[in-house]
Amino acid sequence: MASPFPIPLNALRAIEIVARRGALAPAADELGVTIGAVSQHLRRAEERLGMDLFERTAAGLRPTPALKAVLPQLTAGFTALQDGLGSLRGSDEAVLNLTVGSVFASRWLIWRINKFTMLHPDIEVRLNVTGAILDISRPDIDCGIRYGQGQWPGVNAELVGGGAYQPVCAPPVARLLKHPDDLARVPVIRDETTMLSWDAWRAEVGMDPAILLTGPTYSDASLAFDAAISEQGVLMAADMMSADAVSDGRLVRPFAHAVEGPQGYWLVTAKGRRESRKLRAFRDWLRQEVPASTRGYVHQSRG
Template identity: 45%
Template sequence: MQNLNRFHLNGLRALEAAGRLGSLRAAAGELGVTIGAVSQQVLKAEEQFGRPVFERHPKGLRPTPFGEEVLRYLSAGFAEISAGLALGDRRREGVLTVSVAPVFASKWLVWRLQRFRDLHPNIRIRIDADVALVDPNASDVDVCIRVGRGNWPNVRAEQLLDQLVFPVCSPVLAERLRHPRDLAHVPIIREPTPMFGWDAWLGPNGLDETILGDGPVFSDASLCLDAAVAGQGVFLGWETLACDAIAMGRLSAPFPDRYATGIAYWFVTSLSAPPTRAVRAFRDWLKGELASRAAPEAGLVSAP
């Protein structure tokens, strides 16, 4: 890394910002300096490289073939530095960043987080609700709560809870359902790309999806659940999604049988770093909450 001594850090920052943003003006705004200062830093860096990094055009800057290659490495390098600095800030402030699917966050987790805060007032939780599979080895995320089979590479994955599925609907609609075959006579609420199909529940009852009729389709499970509460049909739900609505009497589970899908909830952390005190505290609290099979306790605030 001795070649770093040949270059000024400010010049490399100016190159990266100008290349990423496409103009000196935008780079100056991000770096908090004048356009002239950015221009001078870019020129000095190009002199140190001994070749141009950008072509100048009336509409902005365009990287040369050499510049494209250099900028790719600079952007990756500064992103790593930024992640490292954020990690230091977060640990100093006692912040725990948790990446979690939006439906789990909105229907289950956020309604229970105050209990964790009461137990651990010095740990600040930052929820990053996203369906993307974040790599905790290469990001500022401390914990991922994921649904799947737990076979993700290069991470530490600890199983939390099997996902059990069962039909749910409004209490009024539930009065029409006495036997699983009755599902053939009510609207069925569906997701366009579910992780599992109705056969996961119908199969053990000696039926298959061909008995099911039409019904509304919604883009995610949270909307499907709201549609079931509104009486628009029957949805194949699961405990962490539906338990609070059932406890509040807004939703019914007309049949007692619940079946595993082969999918589970997992507590995912970095394989390369040992869990911190905050990570261990959150894991232990989460396991305790889920051990109750997601049943809400008295005093739980009702979801809107």
């Protein structure tokens, strides 16, 4: 009887990792072998299947259309195997490993995570704060919060919030702003990492499109928030992220006009991964805490 697996499981795993990451080194690290061994895995698999699995390009290895089509199944399959092994050993329901970006961590989560731990004292939350989009199928990551439009391959994404956005600034800066065109008179903080559109907001409020916005530039979104609080200028920010600073008066929303963008904060989990009790608890808490964190906040105008 022919084997249902014409190539070894390690080779299949190497194929899945390289297809997802576009390089041999990540597969070598995860499998504990040399880059040369990974390369041999790929070559022998292609020989046994009688087809090319990768295109060799100057930018790295790219999966062929045939491999790309089945990659979600491979990733989900290995994720399910990892979860099955975890169940066999007794999964660690006492630790929730969460990866988040710096703004979500510093402007929203860090001020509220104690509420979750008070509700679930048996669950320890471990944060991996990074601007990189980590592989959510890794066995050491349970879930993540990502900002974008929710269309990432290999993940289940549930919208948490954060679609509404508008300019914010410190009260002394706000006193100079009577009309959106007055933004020409103050510095406008540029966040190089943002997905928020000044153009969309300007168009909605009828701001003169010829007005040039200038000001300091930051490559870190959390620092851009601190710059706005320290009176360096006006920042475009998601209402969800600015809500606390607006509530306590460090920031105001000078024009009280938010627009709804296509992006937001999403809870993401690996496709094929079983839903653990700790993940259900965290999801349920987010569904309650996010609306509660903005409910009752009023749009503050000039201080």
